[in-house]
Amino acid sequence: MIGIVFLSIFFALMIGIGIWGMRKTKTLGDFFLGGRNMGPWVSAVAYGTSYFSAVLFIGFAGTQGWQFGLNALWIALGNAVIGALGAWLILARRTRRMTQNLDTMTMPEFLQKRYGASHLKPIAATVIFFFLLPYSASVFKGLGHLFETVFGISYDLALILMIAFTGVYLILGGYFAVAVTDFIQGMIMFFGAIAMVAVLFGKGGGFTAVIEGIRENYPLHIPESQRPSILTIGSLVFMTSFGTWGLPQMAQKFYAIRNERVIPKAAVVTTIFAAVIGFSAYLVGISSHVFFTLETIPRDASGQILYDLIVPTLLTEHLPEALMALIMLLVLSASMSTLSSLVLVSSSAVAIDLIPIQIDEKTGKDRSVALMRFLSAVFIVISYLISRFQFSFIVTLMSLSWGAVSGAFAAPYIYGLFWKKCTKPAAYAGLISGLITEIILFFALGPAQSPLAASLAIIIPFGVVPAVSMFTKPPEQPLLDRAFEGL
Template sequence: MVLRWIILVVYLMLMIGIGAYYRKKTANVNDFVLGGRGLGPWFTAFAYGTSYFSAVIFVGYAGKFGWAYGVASTWIGIGNALIGSLLAWLILGKRTRTMTKHLNAKTMPEFFELRYNSKTLKTVSALIIFIFLIPYTASVYKGLSRLFEKSFNIGYEWCIVAMAVFTAIYVILGGYKATALNDFIQGIIMLIGIAAVVVAVLKVNGGFSGSMEAMGAIPDAKGNTGVFNSIIGPDPINLIGVVILTSLGTWGLPQMVQKFYAIKDDKAVVTGTVVSTVFAVVVAGGCYFLGGFGRLFMEMKENGEPIEGPDAIVPAMMDSLPSALFALIIVLVLSASMSTLSSLVLTSSSTLTIDLIKPMKKKMSEKGEVRIMRIFIAVFLIISVAIAIYSEQKKDDLVISSLMGISWGALAGAFLAPFMYGLFWKGVTKAAVMASFICGVGITVVHMMIYTFGVIPDAPKTLGGLALASPINAGAFAMLFGLIVVPVVSLITKSNDEDKKAAEAAFECYTK
């Protein structure tokens, strides 16, 4: 226990020291939000990867989906690497950097305003971002606090509050530059930690072959064996839904695509693509592969669910590790979570300040903008802490994966299609963008009201099965639906002359 505390305190002091160092180097809004658009490929790639993978993945998703799909859950990590990292960088990286720099857009709402010539789209998208990043932040708190509660015997609420305070300190002090350097350090810890944990956990049951054999002996709900160690697992259809949400979703998440705004040049994008993909293979692939063996470490209820709930599976696996390795895991999860939290709060505060507050105060100075962003960082963290604590009282309904599914479904369902099409096609109309916003948020909210808050009793039975009840599947559907809605609505609606001029002006960046 002493070793755990020493490692934890040293790590936290390092993070705060980096924030204090960069406070003097953050002179304006561009520095605070995008690091002056001068970050190299390694920093940007690690910032992308560490924002992608947090305690939500390591504790929540790896545990829940490893339990549900067995070793086949590794496909989720592979999808994250190939679709969520490799293809995202290849398809979006250069064009995003080029057009956002040309438009001088610092946030996703600013991109929507300048690309589509619409202040309304800017305002609506800013509100969507602020509202739906909160449950994602709450899910990160839940994942982190579960492990801290297990390892330090600290109350859940105190874990959450302490996490929020430390995140606020280094983000408020140093902005994006501090976040990027911390992300790089945190990424190194994550790479080493995941590799060490996978090896150690497999050793508990006789190595890889012994663990696979033990998983194959566990029967599924129908009494069949050899299911949880198979390539496709017991439920390949729902597994595909998880792959889509967690992989394709990054293409429309503001805190993810904003990393492309900040990268230095096109050459850096090429290097960043390789680094980001390798990082995702190791971290995401390792996390989900590890979670696939969760049934060997926790007993099962009569209904087939883990006895302490899905969020307790990975912490239970960690109990079997040596103390020094457990301390490394704590820092690993803390690293993953703080990097994601810093990205989320910075995205939310900058969006509120630049896209909502600044237009109302046209004479706001650069220092004033940065000051308001720092205030909103604190406000955002306080709200998400309250939701995380409340959700603990609803353990059966608001597990980590549900909170993240709600957030990703609404954000990526609303933004993925109009953002991606807007980089490649001049013909996207304002009506199509607004239709995507309405559909993405609408599908998520309606699903949440029916299934999460129980507006329709026994909804899974009434509406045709458990597949519809999953926030993951609802989020995946919202994204795919948006990819259809935007081109269809664009073809049946028209842009006025000013909108066409704005599109032509935006696309000039690709011909220069």
């Protein structure tokens, strides 16, 4: 009952923000970037909430916590230092300046204008559409199963509720509503994560006692032959940390900041936020070695461990009802913020990158905002259908999505920001080599080695791009002068 009351208040607040955001959204720039007027706190928390979704709390924390033990904390450290602090300090200023110089709003637009490559935009937009949309469906899927487990409501009803409320505030208010709701959701995530660890570790006898229990029980639960190698741990840290640098929904946060003066403060806020969320999630997952035995760990009928149920079962068994309701809001917030960013970027791939801006000849109004709203609604419905029916082809795309998108964009995007000699053919080669590498290695190595496949898909284009640039025509000077003005 407490959870239902919390959810009702939460959803009412989200709808109110959506209506407020609608009044501030007049142009396509308003809808997609909030008018490039986001302050440091809102921008920082929006970055963090897009970074961490229910996949972290439900899937990653349970899976890596049980399999990796204390080594899972390296992932949290990498996410905070590389994925958050490094991204803001290295990419934010140049991304903000260059996208403004080139008058671009999306990653495909940036790549097209930075390299003078007319066909690069539709190719990049297609990659975003085919791989980020299934990724958004995976977020819905994890959230639906959590609500089914904790509240006892059906998976179908949980999906419909999540889609309806996410759709309302996103479609009405665009990026402004997303950013403001992200800030509120981020505060829920921040304090909920701290409370979750404090109460759970308190029941385990205190922080020191739980850590000692993990050290003692991990060798008993995971035989040495089944423990992850340094390569596996390193590739997962790299994929989830540096891999975010090439994701369009993360780079979008840099486009939207008010000015470059907000970057240092935003970098600090994002890093603290990422550290609290990441370490809290993995500490809970790792503590499963204290609260479960090999006999009591959740399993299916065949005896296989149900990793996605480790954290939900752990929390429902050991947290009081009021705190569990807050944790549900935490996971819901993480999912809705990630989902809204994914849908916004996916819809922009069509509304901005594939369809020319629509101006009404009679009124002179930009009809692209209406198109963005319509496509956001369509993509949310598609995400629901994917989550509901779990088409096998789409499930494969979900597993490929992170490595495919980051592998395709990271090298062309980062070289484009820093290296004037990077050429148009090199940008094409970088995008295509990253995408193909991910697809080939994913099937060659198998899903169990997907972090390694994704890491190699991100790394290889960083060698391909300079190699191709050495033997192809350099960019025209006027293009470079415009792109690098003030840098």
